Amino acid sequence: MLSGVIGTEIAPAPQLFCRMPKVQRTQVGIVGAGPAGLVLSHLLYLHGIESVVLENRARQYVEERVRAGVLEQNTVDLLTAMGVGERMKREGLVHYGIELRFNGQGHRIDFHELTGGKGITIYAQAEVLKDLNNARIAAGCQVLFEVEDVSVHKLDGPQPKILYRKDGDEYELCCDFIAGCDGFHGICRPSIPAGVLTEYDRLYPFGWLGILAEAPPSAEELIYAYHERGFALLSMRTPHISRLYVQCRPDEEIDHWNDEKIWHELRTRLASTNGWKLTEGPVLQKGVTGMRSFVVEPMQYGRLYLAGDSAHIVPPTGAKGLNLAVTDVQILARGFDEYYSEGRHDLLDRYSEICLRRVWKVQRFSWWMTSMLHRFPDENPFDHRRQLAELDYVTSSHAAARTLAENYVGLPLE
Ligand code: PHB
Numbered sequence: 378m379l380s381g382v383i384g385t386e387i388a389p390a391p392q393l394f395c396r397m398p399k400v401q402r403t404q405v406g407i408v409g410a411g412p413a414g415l416v417l418s419h420l421l422y423l424h425g426i427e428s429v430v431l432e433n434r435a436r437q438y439v440e441e442r443v444r445a446g447v448l449e450q451n452t453v454d455l456l457t458a459m460g461v462g463e464r465m466k467r468e469g470l471v472h473y474g475i476e477l478r479f480n481g482q483g484h485r486i487d488f489h490e491l492t493g494g495k496g497i498t499i500y501a502q503a504e505v506l507k508d509l510n511n512a513r514i515a516a517g518c519q520v521l522f523e524v525e526d527v528s529v530h531k532l533d534g535p536q537p538k539i540l541y542r543k544d545g546d547e548y549e550l551c552c553d554f555i556a557g558c559d560g561f562h563g564i565c566r567p568s569i570p571a572g573v574l575t576e577y578d579r580l581y582p583f584g585w586l587g588i589l590a591e592a593p594p595s596a597e598e599l600i601y602a603y604h605e606r607g608f609a610l611l612s613m614r615t616p617h618i619s620r621l622y623v624q625c626r627p628d629e630e631i632d633h634w635n636d637e638k639i640w641h642e643l644r645t646r647l648a649s650t651n652g653w654k655l656t657e658g659p660v661l662q663k664g665v666t667g668m669r670s671f672v673v674e675p676m677q678y679g680r681l682y683l684a685g686d687s688a689h690i691v692p693p694t695g696a697k698g699l700n701l702a703v704t705d706v707q708i709l710a711r712g713f714d715e716y717y718s719e720g721r722h723d724l725l726d727r728y729s730e731i732c733l734r735r736v737w738k739v740q741r742f743s744w745w746m747t748s749m750l751h752r753f754p755d756e757n758p759f760d761h762r763r764q765l766a767e768l769d770y771v772t773s774s775h776a777a778a779r780t781l782a783e784n785y786v787g788l789p790l791e
Contacts, residue, residue, distance in 0.1 A: 398540065398547040403429045405713060406539045406552035408527060408565050410439055410520050412502060413685030413702040414558035415509035419459055420710035422516055426717055429550060430520040431527055431541055436510065439522070443589055443662055444502040446614055447599075447696035449787030452703045453498050461508045469500035470613070475785065477772055478602040479765060481650040484772035485598070491775075491782035499599075501614050502699050529555055529568045533679035553680070556709060558702075560686040561671070569678040581668035581692060581747060582754050583607070586625040588639055592658030594619045595647075601694075601750055602647050603768060608694075608751045609646035611655075619656070624751050629665050636660045668692040670744055672736060675729035682709055682728055689736050694750060695743035695785065704790060705732050731791055742784040 405421055407414045410432035418428045432439065448456075448469070456462040473489035473496040488496055513520050525542040532555065539550040557565025566574070585608075594613035602609040607624035614620055623642045625634075644655050671690040676683045685702030708731050712724035724731075749767050753760065771777045 396547060398549040400549045400551065401429070402551045403427045404552065404717070405554050405556055406529075406537070406550050407431070407556045407558055408529065408539065409557070409559035409563060409685075409687070410434075410436075410506075410510070410522065411558060411560060411685065411702070412505060412509075412699050413687075413706050414556070415506060415513060415520070416455070416459070416703055417556055417558060417684065417706035417710055418518065418520065419461065419509060419512055419516075420706065421713060422513070422518055423459060424710065424714045424717070426713055428518070428556075430513070430518075431524045431539065431550075432520065432522045433524055433527060434522065436520075436522045440503050440507050440510065442503060443587075443620075443664070445693070445696065445699040446499055446501045446612060446620060447700075448498040448500055448505075449700040450495050450497070451787050451790060452700050455703060455707060456505065456508070459512075461505075461512045464504065464508055465498065465500045468504070468615070469498040470616070472497050472499060472598050474598050476596065476598055476600045477768060478600050478647065478649065479604070479768045481648060483600065483649060483651075483653075484768075486772070486778050486782055486785075488782045488786050491779045492786050495782075495786040497696075497786060499613060505699075527559075527564055529557070529565060529681060532568065532681045535680075537680045554713065555681045556706070557681055557683040557687045558685050558706070561690050563687045565681060566673060566683055566687050569681065573678050574673045574675070577670075577672045577674070579670040579744070580627070581670075581751070582627060583624050583751055584627040584629055584668055585610075585622040585666045585693065586629060586631065586634060586639065587620065587622045587664055587666060588636075588660050589614065589662040590619045590621060590658045590660050591617065592619045592656045593617055595654065595656040600647060601746075603750050603764065604646040604648075605752070606642070606646055609643055611643075611647060618661075619658070625665060627667055631663060631665050634663070639663070666693065668747065670740055672733070672740060674733060676705075676732055676736075677729045682725075684709055684732075688732075689740070691740060691743035692747045693743075694746040695739070697739050697743050700787060701736060701739050704735060707790065708732055734791065735788065738784075738788055746781075 405428040407430040421428045474487045476483045527541045530538045600611040610622040612620040676688045684705035691697045715724045
């Protein structure tokens, strides 16, 4: 069944004396309109499965928030196959390598050569979300923004429910399944009864101060720099906009950093002995991001499935967060498809196990990149020497470089 009509109202509730919620029904209720929620919703639509997406923020906020920007080949291929890849193909920047810079010298990791032709695409998460929202709306589907008081219920029964409020009215959305795509701070994960989930959590003793600058990127590919004063990253969004980061304290006050101080730190940490110069320009946006590694096991409870940041967080050094969210929902969509088309739930039952196997490998990679490239406040001179040796090894051994490359471009899906 192709879902033109979704979220069907099945019982207009009497509104005269008591405010009963309006009852609606769908197959999959999706909480959160980030990459996980929207990719899932569109994949389900393509399989003829109904969904309703509920998002507590405004569409404009979600589409303008500065987030990730690196897409693995698998993500690019999926968005293309879903019919939402046209603008990404036109505007995305395809890169076949990155540079690791330390001791003032750059070393290229050649993804193309090391992975048999694979690369990455630079295309902002905000742009991916715009393309997905446009596709969802063109398909006549429901993505409801600015909903309030979202809560999930009856997760371990045959018909879970989502309660929410929109424009002052209360709704009860009856679902076959719920997908919790509402991020690390969302309501889905905490709605699972105590004792069910095991949490694995690791905070890092630093954060990233990031800026978006109106300046042509100073290099064609991303530069990850390890410096005495801490990590720095040169990235980009378009041929005219640079995205840059410096390692900072986890509780850093952004107001203590004026633009000149940020540029000075970037110039120092990214400095190269070969005369390379950092292009500067007006700072359009700036902010501090904390760094954490986090996983919950399992990623499902009853008929609630967690996907993306609601189930796991990676530090941004490996550029994996968005890609991991996309692979979660790719697997989940296959499970729902198998359920609705064949009446089997084998894949749904194994959802958590299949995802977690990949999640942990990506966690390992993100932790490793983070550990190799940052200065730790409690490190001793041995650690510093060891990190330099690690960088030397990764950039001089074909085997080590290949390990980095195959993880960076994305491990294959099971
Ligand atoms: C970014 O462009 O925002 C970006 C790129 C690479 C990373 C993290 C963030 O590892």
